[in-house]
Amino acid sequence: MVNMDVALKEMMLLDGAIGAAVVDYGSGMPLGMVTGPKDLDIEIAAAGTTEVIRAKIHTIEQLGLNDSIEDVLITLGSQYHILRPSRGRHARGVFLYLALDRGKGNLALARHRLKAIEEDLEV
Template identity: 60%
Template sequence: MANVETSLKETMASIEGSVAAALVDYTSGMALGTIGGGKDFDVNVAAAGNTDVIRAKARTMEMLGLKDEIEDVLITLGGQYHLIRLIRGRGIDGLFLYLVLDKRNANLAMARHQLKRIEAELEL
């Protein structure tokens, strides 16, 4: 099992094309940990903004009567992938892993696979 800092460092090191990563509480919009980004990309702002994405999707699913859970959400930009993976189980709710990938260097299928593994090893 890995703590938040270790998990985020592993995310950046093991997923090719990683630009930034965060563990986010979508009930408050606060990042519990971040790594990467820079002056042109504020990870905390992006993490907070993506809480609205998760909340909107959850409301939509409720209105549609869908009895399922969100695994992950992919947002594709011109040069980046933004991957949001909800953390479930082990009594954890309301958190997601957020990963920003450079499209030129990333393998999306492998990134999803690695992020799922990192989520399973995360200890809170």
């Protein structure tokens, strides 16, 4: 099991990491967050993207799909924002939020690392 502080540090070790958070999607509040050298208000970003997670969960329920979100990718001109809801029994109701510099980050590697971190996360 990995605690939240270790998870955030691991996310920030990824090349191009700008900011990372573990967010409660019930309240939209980050339970923990770290930012890098670039200016990114991770608290505002996390709160705003919570609405994306909530809307998609609601849509899946309305469609009657027996499925869940693996991750959500928001692609900006200079950044990737990856949202990964936790499905682990030790971290329900939260999602991992990672912002990457698009020119420096490796999207495939970041998604792979977030999956591993999410699976071991304990909140």
